[in-house]
Amino acid sequence: MAEVEDKLKDYEIKREGEAEILLKKSNAVFFNPVQVHNRDMSIAVLRTFVAKRKEEHEALLNKRNKSHQKNKQSEPSIQNGHDASTSIHDEMNVVCENGPNQAEDEIDDMPKEVTKTPSWKVTRELKPPLVLEALAASGLRSLRYAREVDGLGKVIALDNDKSSVESCKQNIKFNGAFAASKVEVHLTDARVYMLMHPKEFDVVDLDPYGSPSIFLDSAVQAVADGGLLMCTATDMAVLCGTNGEVCYSKYGSYPTKGKYCHEMALRILLASIESHANRYKRYIVPVLSVFMDFYVRVFVRVFTSASEIKNTPLKLSYIYQCVGCDSFHLQCLGRTVSKNNSVKHAPAIGPAVPQECSDCGKKFNVGGPIWSAPIHDQDWVVSTLADVKSMKDRYPAYNKITSVLTTVSEELHDIPLFFSLHNIAGTVKCTSPSLVMFRSAVLNAGYQISSTHVNPLGVKSDAPWDVIWDIMRCWVKNHPIKEQARDLPGSVILSKPPKLEANFSRAVAALSKAQAKKVQRFLPNPERHWGPKVRAGRKITSKHVSLLGPEAINGALNGAICQQDGNGTASDKPAPEPEGIKDVENEPSSKRQKISDDEPASEP
């Protein structure tokens, strides 16, 4: 007994949601408490997945039943010695076993959302979804999935680190018989395991240290047709363009620098997953893509279709980012040409921009390709938000995830990237109009505008850049600025007369729904010294002070790390500072930066 008590002294109990884990007080196994946002959001999306999968299956069964009834009316009930009622079952299996294209052909009179999703075997019984947590560490996430998401099948947890697997085994026992009957752990390299289990998992979760790039190729193969891949990337410095070449080597895309960098990070990750999927005649459909705290997390469904992958170039774009002003332009990689009732794919016609920016006369940096199709499915977002609201007590990070889902639900889904109102005011060196006035001017000019979950000052709009700059020209006419050097980008922009007379009077839709309802949209940081953590097993030294905070460092150096230890990025470098409330409160509304020909418009 004394021995057990002695052993327990080395551990502390962490509770999150309905799971409890025993955590060693040394830095032996990864645990980052602020990732509760990530785990809660994943649970919310998993619940939606379970519900949608059931709906889709029922829709298919109904469809099958209806067509069977039609056949029954026109044919005798016993065909070729088969009882018709048993043949539905067989026929359904055949549909999917013959390949997804055939499945799609056979159900082509169904609504689009339904036809693009049903690829699992259409048997009467829908098996509970099988989940793989490829990089599990303490097993906390797997345990939460198993305990909290109704209707899941087994959850398989993997890790290639012995201490993590030991800890995971211990935690499975610690969570009782139900958890033990559902969660299984293996000591293995996740890449090998995923390659050995093609299309076996309805859900695959990747939550690596830093970049997921080395796991993507095997992960896209392990997901069942219609299944869900959930993937985190915490290497924000790489994805945001601190070192573009590294990003290219990991993800196959060149980042450009702009205020939109965190959304661009999401779109680079999506483009990379799609590219891996395409190698196996598969493609993705994003359902939710979020930038939270210090990382990006995407939720995508994976399907197989040799014909659909021809559309991939239509979902990808290069970016031209002006080095002088905030203007950026997208160049899609492909296009379709319709001829005699048939649609052909062709390369896009470019370039989308002249050599010099038509707004300020400077040159462009070229980035991408990024995913330029929608990054969320509005129906999934709305269902997930409603579901979360209906079970508030079951989400420890309720406030955070509802604020993110609310802002996501308000985004213009077909407008890639965004600009910052403070930045454009900075470029022309004026005091910024209020967000409501600016939104009104855009709406009054006949264009759409929305906020973005990524940045409280970010603005998404389908207004072309000459309209945006015309609005700023009109604003400056009424709010004159000091004389500036003539060759500055802002001076060049202001030297042209506006073609449009901006109307700043308040438009009805100028407040976002969240603002109107006073829903808090951007929450303060979760705790002091929050962010990525040091990798498990790594010795904590004073150089980690910026990651963990001085208190934790003192504790660690004295051999008593508590919850500040646990996980980190591949490089242990802090991610670029996320833009939260700080942006709104601390940024001066007028000029913040100056730009030269080779300096990008803004830093991540």
Ligand SMILES: C[S@@+](CC[C@H](N)C(=O)[O-])C[C@H]1O[C@@H](n2cnc3c(N)ncnc32)[C@H](O)[C@@H]1O
């Ligand atoms: C960031 S932690 C995972 C955290 C966990 N998902 C959570 O929510 O608490 C990453 C884990 O991946 C494991 N790992 C790294 N490379 C791996 C590989 N090739 N195969 C399996 N596990 C790996 C590490 O040992 C570490 O425990």
Ligand SMILES: [Zn+2]
């Ligand atoms: Zn420009």
